[in-house]
Every structure is written in C-alpha cells, then in structure tokens.
Amino acid sequence: MVRNLTVRDLPELYETMGLPVDPVDASSGLTIHYLQQTFTRFPFTSVPFRPNYFSFLFVQEAFGRYTIDDQVFDVRPRTVYFTNPGNYRIFEWHSITDTCLITFSEAYLKENVHEDVYRDFSFLLTETVEPRVLSKGQFEVVRRLYEQIHSEHLGHSPYKNRIIGSLMVALLLKIKEYFFQNYNPIYEGNRSSQIVKTFKRNLERHFRDLVSGSVEVPLRVQDYADLQSLHVNYLSSVISNKTGKSVSAWIADKTIAEAKVMLQDPALSVKEIAVRLGFLEAPHFSNYFKKHTHQSPAGYRKGHLLK
Known part of the structure; x- marks a missing residue:
C-alpha cells in the first residue's frame, strides 16, 4: 500500500x-x-x-x-x-x-x-x-x-x-x-514524537523572532538539529518518517505562510518583507515565493487586495 x-x-x-x-x-x-x-x-x-x-x-x-x-x-x-x-x-x-x-x-x-x-x-x-x-x-x-x-x-x-x-x-x-x-504537546508521546513537537515549537519561535526583527538570520537544518543536540541526519530522518515532509519543506512552508501574512500589510514593501524573512536580496525572495506559490509577491498582494 x-x-x-x-x-x-x-x-x-x-x-x-x-x-x-x-x-x-x-x-x-x-x-x-x-x-x-x-x-x-x-x-x-x-x-x-x-x-x-x-x-x-x-x-x-x-x-x-x-x-x-x-x-x-x-x-x-x-x-x-x-x-x-x-x-x-x-x-x-x-x-x-x-x-x-x-x-x-x-x-x-x-x-x-x-x-x-x-x-x-x-x-x-x-x-x-x-x-x-x-x-x-x-x-x-x-x-x-x-x-x-x-x-x-x-x-x-x-x-x-x-x-x-x-x-x-x-x-x-x-x-x-x-x-x-x-x-502541553512537548510532554506527550514517545521520543520521536517529542523531537517532532520540539522542532515545530522551535520553527514557530524562530519565525516569530524573524518577523519581529529580533533575529536576522534564518536557521538552517543543522541549526534545528543543534537546538535539540541531535545529529542532523537523525533529526532529518525522524521528521521525514513521522510527518512525511523534510525539515527543508517545513522551513519552506513556514516561510511562505509568514510571507503571505506580511504581504497583506500594504505598509510593508516587498523588500522589507524579504529582509525580515532573512533574504539578502528582494529578487531572491520574489523568485523563492514564485517557485512555491506560482505567483509573484506583488501578484499575491494585488489578488488579496482585490478580494
């Protein structure tokens, strides 16, 4: 099956x-x-x-x-x-x-x-x-x-x-x-479940800090492994086996979700959103957003405002 x-x-x-x-x-x-x-x-x-x-x-x-x-x-x-x-x-x-x-x-x-x-x-x-x-x-x-x-x-x-x-x-x-x-989801389940839940918590906390400007550099897969004192391959294996998505895919989905929220605020420029999410250049952010959503940040913003 x-x-x-x-x-x-x-x-x-x-x-x-x-x-x-x-x-x-x-x-x-x-x-x-x-x-x-x-x-x-x-x-x-x-x-x-x-x-x-x-x-x-x-x-x-x-x-x-x-x-x-x-x-x-x-x-x-x-x-x-x-x-x-x-x-x-x-x-x-x-x-x-x-x-x-x-x-x-x-x-x-x-x-x-x-x-x-x-x-x-x-x-x-x-x-x-x-x-x-x-x-x-x-x-x-x-x-x-x-x-x-x-x-x-x-x-x-x-x-x-x-x-x-x-x-x-x-x-x-x-x-x-x-x-x-x-x-409290952290204290429920077996070791693998706790690793997944802690990873989700860390992902959520880090992106909250990114969006607020408390930190400027996005975490990599290795960084999320270090936060739990795990080998990067072990973290990757647990996350993929338990959720069906890689750590990189979780990071990408979170990035797009936060980008969509900020794009609804017309006071924020695309360049500022890119900086807040840790992109060095606005075109890099635009290409990343388009790759994952099949529309540009400006196109998404326009469509939301029309709604």
Missing part, C-alpha cells in the same frame, strides 16, 4: 479518489462541507495519504474507522476528530447521516485567526490526538459554531474571512476547553 501520497488540500485528495470537488473550494485556505453530500455509496475506503492541512471532523451521526499513523479509531456519533499536517492516514465510511468536515491551512490561521495562533492553541502542534465523544450539550455547542462557519462560507460578505476567523477562534476555544485544558 502506497504511503507517500501527500496532498496539499482537500480538493486534490477528492480529485485523486474521483469524488466531486465542487463543494470544497480551497482558494481561501479553508474548506467546510457536509460529508453526506459527497459520500453516497458505502462502504468507502480512502487511498492512504498525508495531508498538508489541518482538519476538524464533527460526526453528528456516522460510523466508520479512521487510521492515523499506526493507530485505528472508531467513528461513531458525537465524535470530534482533530488532525494536523503530516500524519499518514486512511478513513473508512460505513454510513454517514450528518457529518461536517473543516480543513484549513496554517496560512489561513495566521491570516484570519491570529499571527501567533500557536501561543493560545498549542494543541495545534501535536501529532496524533485521540478523538473525543462529546456529551449532547457539548456537541450542540460546537454544532452551532460550525453551522455558522458553513453559512458564512457560503455567503458573500466583504468581511467573510474576518467573520469566519472570529468564529474559528470561538470553535478553537471550545475544542481547547473540551479536549486540551492544561495540555
């Missing part, structure tokens, strides 16, 4: 499996839809894949199984799943009556929720979170929130992303309340 299919968003996954992609426009960085509109024949088993996005699955009524890395979980009514980028997974559906799926990118979180989103929601950095079955009252609370997000997502308000961002804050706070009070 192939374990190396990495998908950048939900439409790409659905297209791979021959499922309709119309309900899952990912252009904003967020998708939300009801699975009973997509899955109509059962049983259904997905291809094995690694997503490059976060997801919340809210199961009002459905049955199936979810495999995350080497763990298998049952899906049943009032289950809430949270997964983040990188984990190997397969899902199986036996029946779906009412289930909502939200997916979102890190860039979406930073653009619409908060630039320092991991400070308040550290659970977003964890690798595997066991699903929770909520009480009827708890599930009703989160159901009202995701229904509002779905309604706004279908609407045409000029403030749509800001409204959804605010609703996402409320949803994340409720998930934190029901799942993760006093949670």
Whole structure:
C-alpha cells in the first residue's frame, strides 16, 4: 500500500479518489462541507495519504474507522476528530447521516485567526490526538459554531474571512476547553514524537523572532538539529518518517505562510518583507515565493487586495 501520497488540500485528495470537488473550494485556505453530500455509496475506503492541512471532523451521526499513523479509531456519533499536517492516514465510511468536515491551512490561521495562533492553541502542534465523544450539550455547542462557519462560507460578505476567523477562534476555544485544558504537546508521546513537537515549537519561535526583527538570520537544518543536540541526519530522518515532509519543506512552508501574512500589510514593501524573512536580496525572495506559490509577491498582494 502506497504511503507517500501527500496532498496539499482537500480538493486534490477528492480529485485523486474521483469524488466531486465542487463543494470544497480551497482558494481561501479553508474548506467546510457536509460529508453526506459527497459520500453516497458505502462502504468507502480512502487511498492512504498525508495531508498538508489541518482538519476538524464533527460526526453528528456516522460510523466508520479512521487510521492515523499506526493507530485505528472508531467513528461513531458525537465524535470530534482533530488532525494536523503530516500524519499518514486512511478513513473508512460505513454510513454517514450528518457529518461536517473543516480543513484549513496554517496560512489561513495566521491570516484570519491570529499571527501567533500557536501561543493560545498549542494543541495545534501535536501529532496524533485521540478523538473525543462529546456529551449532547457539548456537541450542540460546537454544532452551532460550525453551522455558522458553513453559512458564512457560503455567503458573500466583504468581511467573510474576518467573520469566519472570529468564529474559528470561538470553535478553537471550545475544542481547547473540551479536549486540551492544561495540555502541553512537548510532554506527550514517545521520543520521536517529542523531537517532532520540539522542532515545530522551535520553527514557530524562530519565525516569530524573524518577523519581529529580533533575529536576522534564518536557521538552517543543522541549526534545528543543534537546538535539540541531535545529529542532523537523525533529526532529518525522524521528521521525514513521522510527518512525511523534510525539515527543508517545513522551513519552506513556514516561510511562505509568514510571507503571505506580511504581504497583506500594504505598509510593508516587498523588500522589507524579504529582509525580515532573512533574504539578502528582494529578487531572491520574489523568485523563492514564485517557485512555491506560482505567483509573484506583488501578484499575491494585488489578488488579496482585490478580494
């Protein structure tokens, strides 16, 4: 069974499996839809894949199984799943009556929720979170929130992303309340899991310092290994095996996510953004951004302002 299919968003996954992609426009960085509109024949088993996005699955009524890395979980009514980028997974559906799926990118979180989103929601950095079955009252609370997000997502308000961002804050706070009070991802899991989580923490902290101007030089793969007193080859092996992405790919994705946030501020020139992210020359930054997004920084900024 192939374990190396990495998908950048939900439409790409659905297209791979021959499922309709119309309900899952990912252009904003967020998708939300009801699975009973997509899955109509059962049983259904997905291809094995690694997503490059976060997801919340809210199961009002459905049955199936979810495999995350080497763990298998049952899906049943009032289950809430949270997964983040990188984990190997397969899902199986036996029946779906009412289930909502939200997916979102890190860039979406930073653009619409908060630039320092991991400070308040550290659970977003964890690798595997066991699903929770909520009480009827708890599930009703989160159901009202995701229904509002779905309604706004279908609407045409000029403030749509800001409204959804605010609703996402409320949803994340409720998930934190029901799942993760006093949670610290650094102290959970085996040695490999701790290495991955510490790497993600170090990556987030360093880019926060870069953007704020506290440091000027971006860290290399060797630097991230040194921070954990690990051989660079060992760090690279652990990160690649556990997340399906190399350390360099994590750094590149973080660079692009931070660049997109700053490009939304018209007061910052492209040259200044390049300097803040550690590029010696603005053209080098522009070429790097275009390589990873297929558009120039100026083109991305213009498209965002038009929205």
